[in-house]
Amino acid sequence: MTDTAATPTVLDVVSALDRRYPRDWAESWDRVGLVLGEFEHPVRRILCVVDCVPETVDQALAERADLIVAHHPLLLKPVSSIAPDTYKGRIIHRLIRREVALYCAHTNADVADPGVSDALAARLGLRNLRPLVPATGAAAGEGRGIGRIGDLSEPMDLAEFAGFAATRLPVTTGGIRAAGDPARVLRTIAVCGGAGDSFLADVARAGVDAYLCADLRHHPASEHLAQDGPALLDVAHWASERPWLDDVAAWLRETSGAEVIVSDLDTDPWTVHARDIPEEKEPLL
Known part of the structure; x- marks a missing residue:
C-alpha cells in the first residue's frame, strides 16, 4: 500500500x-x-x-x-x-x-503502542509515557499494554487539572467529574481510554497522583478513595x-x-444534564 x-x-x-x-x-x-x-x-x-x-x-x-x-x-x-x-x-x-x-x-487498539490511551495522554500533554498494565501473551512487548502513565510538564492541583482536561478533551453533556482533595498537587497521571475502574488496584500500586478514565462506578470509586488512593477524574467514554x-x-x-x-459526532448516550433543565420548572416532590 x-x-x-x-x-x-x-x-x-x-x-x-x-x-x-x-x-x-x-x-x-x-x-x-x-x-x-x-x-x-x-x-x-x-x-x-x-x-x-x-x-x-x-x-x-x-x-x-x-x-x-x-x-x-x-x-x-x-x-x-x-x-x-x-x-x-x-x-x-x-x-x-x-x-x-x-x-x-x-x-x-487499546494495548497497541501507539494506541487509544497514548492519544488520550497526548491530549493532556503527558510525557515519559509507560503502560499502566503491561501487555501479556501475544501482545507482550515494549510499550504495549492497557492505559498509560505520564508526567505533567508542570504540577497542577486537582481542580486546575480537571479544568485543563475539560479544555483538552471533546465536550460532552456530562463533562468531567473529579474526586479527591481539590488542592491535591498532581505531577504523575494515569489514563485509560474507555471504562477504567477495573484497573483501580493497578493505579493504586503505580503510585500516581491521579487517574483519568471513563465509566467510574460509585462503590469502586468510593472504596478506592477511602483507602487513600490517587485522585480520580471521570470523563465520558466517547470523549476518552x-x-x-x-x-x-x-x-x-x-x-x-x-x-x-x-467523525466528531458525539455518540455518548447521555444527552441531558440537570443544569440544562429550565429554572422555571417546579421541582418534583
Whole structure:
C-alpha cells in the first residue's frame, strides 16, 4: 500500500490495519477485524468513528465512505438474527446495500503502542509515557499494554487539572467529574481510554497522583478513595476514545492514500444534564 496512485481495496486496508492492530492482541471476549464488506471493493474514502450507530452510518453514507473504521465492535455479543427489523440488522443491511465495509479495532487498539490511551495522554500533554498494565501473551512487548502513565510538564492541583482536561478533551453533556482533595498537587497521571475502574488496584500500586478514565462506578470509586488512593477524574467514554481517531486517521492517510474523515459526532448516550433543565420548572416532590 505504498503506491498512493493506486486505489486500495478493502483487503489492502484491512491487511494494513491487522498488521498495526493484530487480532490476537485482543481480549478473548472481544470481536475485532472485518465485520462486513467485499475484499475486492475499492476504498477511496474512509470514515473513522468510535461507535457504529445509526447516526455515524448516516454520516458514512452522506460522505460516500467506502469503509468505516470503528473502535467499538458492532457485534460484540452474539445475535440470532440480522433481520432488518432489528437494531443491528438495520445497520448491517444499510451498509451492505451501499457497499460500505466495516472494520473494528477494539482491545487490540487499546494495548497497541501507539494506541487509544497514548492519544488520550497526548491530549493532556503527558510525557515519559509507560503502560499502566503491561501487555501479556501475544501482545507482550515494549510499550504495549492497557492505559498509560505520564508526567505533567508542570504540577497542577486537582481542580486546575480537571479544568485543563475539560479544555483538552471533546465536550460532552456530562463533562468531567473529579474526586479527591481539590488542592491535591498532581505531577504523575494515569489514563485509560474507555471504562477504567477495573484497573483501580493497578493505579493504586503505580503510585500516581491521579487517574483519568471513563465509566467510574460509585462503590469502586468510593472504596478506592477511602483507602487513600490517587485522585480520580471521570470523563465520558466517547470523549476518552475520540482522540485515537485522529491518530489512526493520520496513519491511514499515509499508508493507504485514501481520503480519511474523522467523525466528531458525539455518540455518548447521555444527552441531558440537570443544569440544562429550565429554572422555571417546579421541582418534583
